Amino acid sequence: MPAVGVTQLTKQALVDAYGLHVLELRRIHAGLATINMVATVAGGDRLFVKVYRRGADLDAARAAIELTRYANAGGVPTALPLCDARGATVHAGLGFGLSAWTFVDGDCGDTVGLDAARMRSLGEVLGHLHDRLATYRRAEPGVRWCDLVRSRASITAMIDQVLQAPHLDRATRVWGAGVLRWRLARLPQVDEIVAGLPEPAVQVVHGDLHPGNVIFRGERVAALIDFEPPAVRQVLWEIARAACSQYAVLHDGRWPQRLGCLLRAYRSCNSRVPAGVLAAVPWLARCVMTASVTPFDDLVEGRAAHLAAGDPLSVPALVRYAHARQEAVARLWEYSDDDDQALRQVLGCRASR
Structure with missing residues (x-):
């Protein structure tokens, strides 16, 4: 149009x-x-x-x-x-x-740092949201954490697509293919982690909850925007999309502590998800983000080459996003058992890993 x-x-x-x-x-x-x-x-x-x-x-x-x-x-x-x-x-x-x-006046979460106060406020609103939407529609069984067979095929195919994308410069093509190979090599470890994750908690959720769809006014959440049509999805992945995004993970070196602020606030507003399940958020984020081709799928689309530099789907913007996202994924692989024990202490649940 x-x-x-x-x-x-x-x-x-x-x-x-x-x-x-x-x-x-x-x-x-x-x-x-x-x-x-x-x-x-x-x-x-x-x-x-x-x-x-x-x-x-x-x-x-x-x-x-x-x-x-x-x-x-x-x-x-x-x-x-x-x-x-x-x-x-x-x-x-x-x-x-x-x-x-x-x-709604304010700043989107992808333009402001997700410091401890904003993470805490986001946790409260997310907990309240999920508590409310749990009554919207009954959950359906059969949701999986990751389909690793499909992930392996998608990543393998995306390597070739990135290398052949004519609108990407050589440095971006080489870097992108290297990132995708890095993810492919970690899928066996992802498989091991997924096997130890708790049963997925599922219900109707926002559906597209990332920091860009959260408006902050100062340190408080002013609004959640751009809901998807109601569908039953994984609760933890919705939390992880905000709490483990690059806007949260890369804000400073204290991301595990800020994650604890968000999850404890979530728990205070929603007791439906057990504390021990909430503690799986960073492990799930590590697995799903590693097993994903995002945002390379958007980056190789030919339409991205024809958009203005200020458009969120333009090549320069997506390349910057891809670098930041991969840096966050790498940081998630540094999340350790010690970090996990500290988070479990904050949530008041027993050690398990």
């Missing part, structure tokens, strides 16, 4: 379908699946506007909005959707869909 045409159509929809007097509408480089904008309306208020790309599943978008509302009704801080004149949360009269949301 041409950006100029989408902006004009979106502005007109905000006027006609939402009854808003739009003073300014500008696109922001955030999010991958949607085109995102900020609207300033009469009186100076701002709204967040999400435009769904043509062909997007608008029923899934509506389901994600319903899950957001359910979390918010339980006291979880979120942005809230506006309804159009017909009461719809997704306006679909343009040939594509859009939703308008209250604007």
Whole structure:
């Protein structure tokens, strides 16, 4: 969709379908699946506007909005959707869909350091969120920690794709292939660790909870945004995506202690997940991130070569992200049995490893 045409159509929809007097509408480089904008309306208020790309599943978008509302009704801080004149949360009269949301002031977690205070606040909100969403839909059995046969095949194939990607410079191709071989060589150790992990705890969760979808105001979480449609997933992996991301792990040398702050705060707001299971978060993060081709799958996509440098899917941005993520994965492999015992002490559970 041409950006100029989408902006004009979106502005007109905000006027006609939402009854808003739009003073300014500008696109922001955030999010991958949607085109995102900020609207300033009469009186100076701002709204967040999400435009769904043509062909997007608008029923899934509506389901994600319903899950957001359910979390918010339980006291979880979120942005809230506006309804159009017909009461719809997704306006679909343009040939594509859009939703308008209250604007939450603050900084995304991928732009501020996840220090101990922010990790603690995030742990509290995550615990509250999972406690609330545990009542949304019954869990389903059969969730696995890692499919290592599939991981081995995916990593092996991705090595060739990285080496042959014409839009990547030689240094990036060589580095990327080396990282993927490093991950491949560690899959036997991943297999051993996975065998010792507790049974996965599963329920409906946010679905895309990474630091970029957490808005902080100062040291406190102001909102969780961009929920996925409700689906049963692993609770620990959702925690690990934030607590063991590069934005957390690389903030300073005291990441294991800050992880303890987050998990203890989580436990104080949600007793459904046993403390001994929570202690598996860093081990799970080590395994899943090592067995993954992320973000090389995005990096080898030809479309990345045609985007502006400020876009989150541009080649320079993804290369920087890939380097930081791999540094965090390497740091996770330094997480030791001593770190594990210290975390278990913080959580008040017995030593096991």
